[in-house]
Amino acid sequence: MQCVAYFLNLANLAGKVHRPAFLAKYPTTYRGGILGRPYVRLMGLLLLGTGTVPFLTYLASRILQGEALRTQYATLLLIIIALILPLAVRPFLKRLEPLIDAGARHQAEFLNSIPDRYVGLAIFTSAALSLFLELSIIRWQATVFELFAFYKNFSLLACFAGLGLGYALGSRKLIPLFLAVPLLCWQFVLMLGLRYGLSANDRVSLKLLPFSEQLNMGLPAVDTLFNSVQTYLLLALVFLLTALAFIPIGQLCGGLLERREKLSAYGLNLAGSVVGVLLMFLLSAFWTPPVVWFLPAFALLLVFHVWSPRPLLFGAVSMVFALIVLAWPADPSWQRIYSPYQLLEVGQDSQGLMMISAAGHYYQRVHDLARSNRNVDSNPRLNSIRNYYELPYWLYGHAPGYVAIVGAGTGNDVAAGLRNGAQKIDAIEIDPAILMEGKLGHPEHPYFNSRVRAVVSDARTFLRTTNEHYDMAVYGLLDSHTLLSHASSVRLDSFVYTVEGLREARQRLNPDGILSLSFSVMNPHLGRKIYLMLQNAFDGRAPVCVRAGYDGAVIFLEANDRQLLLPAALLQKSGFEDVSSTFADPTLSADVSTDDWPFFYMPRRVYPISYLAMAGLVMALSLFIFSRFLDGRPQFGTAPFFFLGAGFMLIETKAITELGLVFGNSWQVIGIVIIAILAMAFLANFAVQRYLIERSPITYLLLLFSLAIGWWIAHTGGLPSGWLGRIGLAIVLTSPMFFSGILFSTLLRSRGAISGMMAVNLLGAMCGGLLEYNSMYFGFRFLYILAVGLYGAALLSELMVFKPKVEAVLTARAK
Structure with missing residues (x-):
C-alpha cells in the first residue's frame, strides 16, 4: 500500500502542476530550471548502461557455461572502460542542454501556432499516433527477446509512464518532440545489437527469466542474484528509453487537449485512439514487418515537427536511420515472418528440413516420417x-x-x-x-x-x-510463446489447458x-x-x-x-x-487450471513473489523519472482520477480475458474487444456532453452493480450458450467501462486542466497494471473485488475533496 501511496502522491503532483492557482501558491519548476538538463542526465545514465550491458551479458554467459571469472580479465577491463566512457562524453552532453531547450521551445511555439480550426484534427491525429506507436513498440519488443513476449505488461507500463509524465508536462512551453525518434532508434540499436551482435552462446544469460513461478519451455529461471543482473539492467534500460521517448508524445497530446473544451477534446482523443488500434489491426492482418508499423508513426511525428528546414531535416534523418536499423538483414539465413501473434523465424536444419524459432527460441520443426522414407526404419x-x-x-x-x-x-x-x-x-x-x-x-x-x-x-x-x-x-x-494480450499475464494457449x-x-x-x-x-x-x-x-x-x-x-x-x-x-x-x-503420486503437489485461474504453466498456486521485483523496478524507475522532471508538493485533489484509472485497467483486463474466452482468443477478437472498450468510453463521454449528465452517487452505484453482476456470472459459469447469451455477456462485461467513462467525463468537466487529469489517470492505469498480477494467485474473479475497492476509493476521495467546498458554499450562503 505504501507503493500505491507513492504513486498517488506523484499522480496528484502531475495533475496539480497544471493549475494556475497551484502554480501561484506552490511554484513548480524543472530541476535546474530547464528541460535539457534532466534529459541529458538521463541520457548519460543510459549511455553508461548501454555500454555495460553487452559485456556484462557476455561475462555472465561465459560463467554460466562453466568458465571461471578469473579467466575473463579482458571482459572485466571492457566493463571498466564502459563505465568510464560517460565521463569522457560528459562535456559533449552538457553542450546539448541549451540545444534541447531551444529546440523544445520552438516546437512548443509551433504547436501553439496551429490554427484553431485544425486543433480538433491535431488532437485526433496525435491520439491515434500515441496509441498506434504504443502498440507498435510493445509488439516489436516481444519479437526481439522472448522475455518481452511473455511479459508484455512491462512494455505497456513503460509507455504509460512516459505518456503520463508527458501529459503532466503538456502545458509547458518546452516540448522536445524531436527526441522521440532518436530515443526509439537508440532502443532499436541496443536490443538488436544484443540479439544479433552476440552469438547464441554469448547471450545465453539473457535467456534466463527473472520469474520462477511460471515454467517456460527451454527458458530456465535465474537461480542466483548475479545471473539476473544483466537481465534487470536490460529491463531498466528498455523501460527508460521507452518512457523518455513517449514523454514528448504525451506532451504533444496534452498540450493540444488544452486548446479545446475539455469533453470535446477528450472525445476526439478517444476517437483517435480507436483509429490507432484499427490501424495496427489492419497492418497485423497483412503480416507486415516492423518497418511498416513504424513508418506511418514516424511520418506523423514529422508532420508535427517545426516546419523549418533544419528541424525537418533532423527529423527526416532520424526517421530514415531508425527504419534502416529495423530493416537491416541481421541474419539472412532465417526468413522472418511477422504473424499477427509473434515473430516466426524460418530456417533449415542440417537435413534441409524446416524448423521455426519464435523470437530467437526454438519452436517447431518438421519431420519426414513417410512410409516411403526408408531412413526412418534404419x-x-x-x-x-x-x-x-x-x-x-x-x-x-x-x-x-x-x-x-x-x-x-x-x-x-x-x-x-x-x-x-x-x-x-x-x-x-x-x-x-x-x-x-x-x-x-x-x-x-x-x-x-x-x-x-x-x-x-x-x-x-x-x-x-x-x-x-x-x-x-x-x-x-x-x-x-506469447501472451493473450498486452494487458494480461495469460498466455495464448492457457484456456486450452483448463x-x-x-x-x-x-x-x-x-x-x-x-x-x-x-x-x-x-x-x-x-x-x-x-x-x-x-x-x-x-x-x-x-x-x-x-x-x-x-x-x-x-x-x-x-x-x-x-x-x-x-x-x-x-x-x-x-x-x-x-x-x-x-x-499418480499424491505426494506431488499441483493445482489444476480452471477458467478462473488459467495459469497452466504454474504447477502450483503460489503468490508470484518474483513478480514483485519487477513491480518494484517499474515503480522505482517511474518515481525516478518523475523526480527528474517535476518538483513540488503533492495534493489530494486528483485522487479520484487515479483510482478511476486503476479500476479501469483491471476491468479492461478482465473483459479482454473473459470476452476472449467467449468469442475466441484470436488476435481479431482481442483487437475488437479493445476497440469496444474504447468505444464504450467514447459513448459515455458523448452522453455526458449530449445530456449534460452531472456527478451523482447513482453512477457509482450503477458501476458497482454492473461489477457485481459480472462477478456473479463469472462465479456461476456464465450466461446460456448461443449468440444471445454471448451478446448478453459482452454487454455485461463492457457496461462497467460505460459507467466508469461517465464518472471520468463528469469529473473532468468540473476539474482543472485536462492534460493533468489525463496524466493522473494514466498513472492510475499503471497501478492497475501492477495489481493485475494478483490474478496469478487469487484468480481473475478477484479482479472484480479489487476493482470495487478502487472505485470505492474513488468515491470516497471525491467526497473528501468536495465536502469542504460544499461546506464553504453553504457557510457563505448562510452569511
Whole structure:
C-alpha cells in the first residue's frame, strides 16, 4: 500500500502542476530550471548502461557455461572502460542542454501556432499516433527477446509512464518532440545489437527469466542474484528509453487537449485512439514487418515537427536511420515472418528440413516420417519420433473415422493421422503463418490431402462451437510463446489447458473415442497437474501416461467411456516408458487450471513473489523519472482520477480475458474487444456532453452493480450458450467501462486542466497494471473485488475533496 501511496502522491503532483492557482501558491519548476538538463542526465545514465550491458551479458554467459571469472580479465577491463566512457562524453552532453531547450521551445511555439480550426484534427491525429506507436513498440519488443513476449505488461507500463509524465508536462512551453525518434532508434540499436551482435552462446544469460513461478519451455529461471543482473539492467534500460521517448508524445497530446473544451477534446482523443488500434489491426492482418508499423508513426511525428528546414531535416534523418536499423538483414539465413501473434523465424536444419524459432527460441520443426522414407526404419531416432506421433493411433486399435488435431502447427500430427488411415481430419491451428509454412514446407504435404480440413481458429472456441464428433482428439505439442494480450499475464494457449476446456473437448468425442494430450513436461509437478486435470475432466478416471522422450514429451491418454489400458506389447513395440504411477503420486503437489485461474504453466498456486521485483523496478524507475522532471508538493485533489484509472485497467483486463474466452482468443477478437472498450468510453463521454449528465452517487452505484453482476456470472459459469447469451455477456462485461467513462467525463468537466487529469489517470492505469498480477494467485474473479475497492476509493476521495467546498458554499450562503 505504501507503493500505491507513492504513486498517488506523484499522480496528484502531475495533475496539480497544471493549475494556475497551484502554480501561484506552490511554484513548480524543472530541476535546474530547464528541460535539457534532466534529459541529458538521463541520457548519460543510459549511455553508461548501454555500454555495460553487452559485456556484462557476455561475462555472465561465459560463467554460466562453466568458465571461471578469473579467466575473463579482458571482459572485466571492457566493463571498466564502459563505465568510464560517460565521463569522457560528459562535456559533449552538457553542450546539448541549451540545444534541447531551444529546440523544445520552438516546437512548443509551433504547436501553439496551429490554427484553431485544425486543433480538433491535431488532437485526433496525435491520439491515434500515441496509441498506434504504443502498440507498435510493445509488439516489436516481444519479437526481439522472448522475455518481452511473455511479459508484455512491462512494455505497456513503460509507455504509460512516459505518456503520463508527458501529459503532466503538456502545458509547458518546452516540448522536445524531436527526441522521440532518436530515443526509439537508440532502443532499436541496443536490443538488436544484443540479439544479433552476440552469438547464441554469448547471450545465453539473457535467456534466463527473472520469474520462477511460471515454467517456460527451454527458458530456465535465474537461480542466483548475479545471473539476473544483466537481465534487470536490460529491463531498466528498455523501460527508460521507452518512457523518455513517449514523454514528448504525451506532451504533444496534452498540450493540444488544452486548446479545446475539455469533453470535446477528450472525445476526439478517444476517437483517435480507436483509429490507432484499427490501424495496427489492419497492418497485423497483412503480416507486415516492423518497418511498416513504424513508418506511418514516424511520418506523423514529422508532420508535427517545426516546419523549418533544419528541424525537418533532423527529423527526416532520424526517421530514415531508425527504419534502416529495423530493416537491416541481421541474419539472412532465417526468413522472418511477422504473424499477427509473434515473430516466426524460418530456417533449415542440417537435413534441409524446416524448423521455426519464435523470437530467437526454438519452436517447431518438421519431420519426414513417410512410409516411403526408408531412413526412418534404419535410424533409431527417427523411428522413435514416428512412434511418438503414431502411439495414440495404435492404442485406438484401428483406422479412425474423424480426428481433431489441436495445435496442428506445421503438420507433423496431421501427417501421422493420414499415415494411420484417418478418413477425415480437422487440423486446428490459431496462427495462419505457421499453417502456411506447414503447407509449403512439410515434406509429406499433409495439408494438401483432400481428407484434411485446415481450420485457422482458437482451439477452445472451435471445439465448443462445432457440431462434429470425433473418434480421436489429438493435442500436439502446443506451447505458446506469447501472451493473450498486452494487458494480461495469460498466455495464448492457457484456456486450452483448463479443466473446463478439456471437458468441452471430451464432449466432442464419440462414445468410444480417445483423447491424446502431449506436452513437454518440464518438471514432475507439471506432469501431476496435467494428470489431475484429465482425471477431473474424465469422471475421476486416471489417464495413461507414456514418456516418449521426444522433446521431453509425455503422452497423456484418456478414453471417453471406459478406463483406458495400455497393452504391454504396444509399450514394448514403441520403446517408451509407462510413467502413470509417477504422476499418480499424491505426494506431488499441483493445482489444476480452471477458467478462473488459467495459469497452466504454474504447477502450483503460489503468490508470484518474483513478480514483485519487477513491480518494484517499474515503480522505482517511474518515481525516478518523475523526480527528474517535476518538483513540488503533492495534493489530494486528483485522487479520484487515479483510482478511476486503476479500476479501469483491471476491468479492461478482465473483459479482454473473459470476452476472449467467449468469442475466441484470436488476435481479431482481442483487437475488437479493445476497440469496444474504447468505444464504450467514447459513448459515455458523448452522453455526458449530449445530456449534460452531472456527478451523482447513482453512477457509482450503477458501476458497482454492473461489477457485481459480472462477478456473479463469472462465479456461476456464465450466461446460456448461443449468440444471445454471448451478446448478453459482452454487454455485461463492457457496461462497467460505460459507467466508469461517465464518472471520468463528469469529473473532468468540473476539474482543472485536462492534460493533468489525463496524466493522473494514466498513472492510475499503471497501478492497475501492477495489481493485475494478483490474478496469478487469487484468480481473475478477484479482479472484480479489487476493482470495487478502487472505485470505492474513488468515491470516497471525491467526497473528501468536495465536502469542504460544499461546506464553504453553504457557510457563505448562510452569511
